Amino acid sequence: MSGPFLREFLGNPNGGFVKAKVTVKLKSAVLDPQGKAVCHAAHSLGILEVEDVRVGKVFEIQLTGQDAESAQKKLKDLADKLLANTVMENFEVEILK
């Protein structure tokens, strides 16, 4: 048993947690061949109204602690260093709970 499982088993010593969502998107200047392929596939399905598709990533993250502000700061740091490559991607951090 390790990490989150252990924490769940023992209970969170700090009490409470913060749930957050980090969305990573390709910058508008970067071409997205995956999005194009999805757009073409939508047309093959007969949904011709689909005009443009950009594919991104969503990370659902749970942090211990209750302080939304500090969670926001930590997640910005995490997104900047790991979740996104800021050469090609932008990110948004959203605290849910």
Add this chain to the structure above:
Amino acid sequence: MKVGVVVFPGSNCDHDLYHVLKEGLHLDTIFLWHKEHDLQGCDAVFLPGGFSYGDYLRCGAIARFSPIMKEVEQFAKKGGPVLGICNGFQILTESHLLPGVLLRNNSLQFVCKNTSIRVESNQTPFTKKISPSHILSMPVAHGDGNYFIEEEGLKRLEGEGQVVFRYVDSSGKPSEAANPNGSVKNIAGICNAAKNVVGLMPHPERTSEGLLGTVEGKIIFESLLG
């Protein structure tokens, strides 16, 4: 000269590279496991191709945080020669040792074929024995080799002579048809501003032995020998 080949979980060109350096060039060659904290006195470091950490998140994104990469970064900043091939190139861009990024191939297909690359600069430790404009034939094998850099960065690369290899056709022109992945300006390999760190998508270690049909890639390793 002592050289090191870094091994990450998921590297799969590490032994090919080791073989070329050890048996082909008779260099004192060692493997450097990603968890090590010491380059053990290596004079040059190689990051091999493969799928480090299963290409999770982004190619090279997790490998960047391996303990050995801290040492590689310091070594590179002191001017030590570092060559990243394929996944090694991706790791170097994720580590910010090289500018830009390698996106998904524009075809969305994994591309595995022979390419011709023109040497654009002999100012790096891995190309100094090659005359500029010389064309080398070597294979690519990647899904994410589409080199991208924003316009200003591209101007800097071109202006400072940091484009080292370009995909070309049989007449030596960087045509669209010769570009296997959609890389901006047909870029196949680049170097950093100090020119000691080089990354390329094609595989010179797969063309360094007569048995494999050609030894055109061997000159990249021989260049290191001064």
